[in-house]
Amino acid sequence: MRLSVPKTATQQNSLLQHWPSAFLFGVVFAASLFGIWSRPVGFLASVWPANALMLVVLLRLPNARHWSGWTAGAAAFMAADLLTGAELLKAAILNAANLVSVGAAYLVLARQPTEMIRLRKPVSMLYVVLAATIGGGAAGILGGIANIWIFQGKLLSGFVFWWITEVVNYVAILPIFLSAPSFRKLWRLLGSRAWFIRRDDLLPALAVALSCGVALLVGGPGAIAFPILALLWCGLVYPVFLTAILTLSCSLLALTFLSSGYLSGYTTGFDNFAVISIRLGTCVIAIAPIMLAIVMRNHNELLARLRYISTHDSLTGIGNRAAFLDNAGRMLSEAPHPSAVMMIDVDHFKAINDTHGHASGDEVLREIARRIRACLRSTDQFGRMGGEEFAVFLGRCQPSTAQEIAERIRASVAMRPVVIRGEIPVPVTVSVGLSFSDEACGRCLDTLLIKADSALYAGKERGRNRVEIAG
Numbered sequence: 078m079r080l081s082v083p084k085t086a087t088q089q090n091s092l093l094q095h096w097p098s099a100f101l102f103g104v105v106f107a108a109s110l111f112g113i114w115s116r117p118v119g120f121l122a123s124v125w126p127a128n129a130l131m132l133v134v135l136l137r138l139p140n141a142r143h144w145s146g147w148t149a150g151a152a153a154f155m156a157a158d159l160l161t162g163a164e165l166l167k168a169a170i171l172n173a174a175n176l177v178s179v180g181a182a183y184l185v186l187a188r189q190p191t192e193m194i195r196l197r198k199p200v201s202m203l204y205v206v207l208a209a210t211i212g213g214g215a216a217g218i219l220g221g222i223a224n225i226w227i228f229q230g231k232l233l234s235g236f237v238f239w240w241i242t243e244v245v246n247y248v249a250i251l252p253i254f255l256s257a258p259s260f261r262k263l264w265r266l267l268g269s270r271a272w273f274i275r276r277d278d279l280l281p282a283l284a285v286a287l288s289c290g291v292a293l294l295v296g297g298p299g300a301i302a303f304p305i306l307a308l309l310w311c312g313l314v315y316p317v318f319l320t321a322i323l324t325l326s327c328s329l330l331a332l333t334f335l336s337s338g339y340l341s342g343y344t345t346g347f348d349n350f351a352v353i354s355i356r357l358g359t360c361v362i363a364i365a366p367i368m369l370a371i372v373m374r375n376h377n378e379l380l381a382r383l384r385y386i387s388t389h390d391s392l393t394g395i396g397n398r399a400a401f402l403d404n405a406g407r408m409l410s411e412a413p414h415p416s417a418v419m420m421i422d423v424d425h426f427k428a429i430n431d432t433h434g435h436a437s438g439d440e441v442l443r444e445i446a447r448r449i450r451a452c453l454r455s456t457d458q459f460g461r462m463g464g465e466e467f468a469v470f471l472g473r474c475q476p477s478t479a480q481e482i483a484e485r486i487r488a489s490v491a492m493r494p495v496v497i498r499g500e501i502p503v504p505v506t507v508s509v510g511l512s513f514s515d516e517a518c519g520r521c522l523d524t525l526l527i528k529a530d531s532a533l534y535a536g537k538e539r540g541r542n543r544v545e546i547a548g
């Protein structure tokens with residue numbers, strides 16, 4: 078009787094290490110079957126996603142960059158061909174061209190930093206085009222030779238066909254999978270409902286569908302350029318990933334109808350100049366909207382960053398003076414009564430700085446801001462007015478409630494010392510000046526702030542660590 082021996086941790090680890098290669102095999106095998114299934118009888122496939130997908134897996138899963146990954150890819154190419162009835166020698170030559178293509182494109186992209194590979198820079202698309210051109214060229218040399226041998230064609234037409242087809246496939250497919258969010262991020266996104274699409278967001282996608290419909294109706298070589306305007310609109314509005322998906326859909330449509338001679342209006346052979354020209358046109362269609370989407374994403378991220386910097390205090394992370402005045406002023410003008418303003422000042426803060434140093438003073442300010450924030454509702458406005466002075470605006474708040482909140486703030490700061498440098502307890506207190514809106518002050522935030530400030534300094538004079546109400 079044989080006993081089954083449990084796998085050791087090392088054995089399990091080495092099995093886990095090879096899952097990217099198994100995944101790569103599955104992806105390349107399925108994509109090759111799709112390419113074989115979609116190609117016209119007796120010709121090479123014009124839609125061949127397997128090379129681009131193998132390249133993506135190698136770039137995005139570092140564990141697949143191993144001899145086992147390359148072996149899995151080669152085995153998958155061969156398995157798909159042999160299972161669908163190809164001759165061994167023919168399959169070996171064509172798949173050698175596929176592997177050479179992936180290898181050459183890999184050498185270009187694998188040297189780039191992650192942000193370039195994940196299409197976070199506008200020039201990333203140029204690297205994708207460069208990798209596609211070099212990968213396609215490498216495949217073209219073997220493909221040209223294969224064209225003479227297998228299809229009794231010419232070297233040049235074989236080279237051009239392979240090269241163009243590879244370039245178009247790489248350029249259309251790589252951006253989707255290079256920009257795709259990771260599984261973990263996608264899961265989080267679905268859970269957060271951030272993906273929820275508003276009706277207006279659908280317009281660019283509808284424009285793409287409409288322009289593709291018109292292209293099919295009108296036909297002719299120029300029809301492949303019909304969706305470009307709608308795709309550029311997508312680039313302006315959608316994330317890179319979504320723009321790349323829509324661009325690929327248009328390219329697939331153009332290539333599929335091109336294979337059947339529909340868009341070109343020609344039924345002559347595949348080395349026809351018009352067909353080559355249309356393939357290149359399809360490639361350009363794929364590049365421009367994605368580049369635009371990358372530029373727009375960077376632009377929007379930069380704007381969001383600048384907006385954050387211009388409205389937040391860099392030390393405490395709460396709103397700065399300008400943002401506080403803006404938001405509180407708007408809330409006051411929308412609903413003036415009842416509302417309240419607090420000015421809060423740390424007591425004897427200079428002594429803390431002098432005793433423990435400026436950096437420790439900063440730590441104290443951060444902790445005090447945290448304690449005050451914890452006492453407020455999410456709708457209340459809270460900002461650092463400068464130095465050790467903070468302000469709070471309580472909209473739609475009765476004076477009695479405002480007074481309770483002010484007292485809560487004072488107590489929560491004074492309740493326990495702030496621990497600086499992880500070990501030194503520093504007792505801290507704040508003084509609070511409180512003013513309420515009334516008919517006389519109307520919608521004027523300045524008046525409320527001045528009143529609260531006067532109350533604050535009255536509180537300081539009366540001994541600090543207290544809430545003083547403006548008279």
Ligand SMILES: Nc1nc2c(ncn2[C@@H]2O[C@H](COP(=O)(O)OP(=O)(O)OP(=O)(O)O)[C@@H](O)[C@H]2O)c(=O)[nH]1
Pocket residue numbers: 392422423424425426427428430434435436437438439442463464465537541
């Ligand atoms: N660590 C640190 N200190 C700051 C910052 N901004 C202002 N200060 C210091 O805060 C101190 C404020 O001191 P004062 O205005 O004399 O007030 P105080 O010592 O708190 O005394 P009272 O307000 O009268 O209770 C000064 O020493 C400033 O240098 C900052 O961002 N970080």
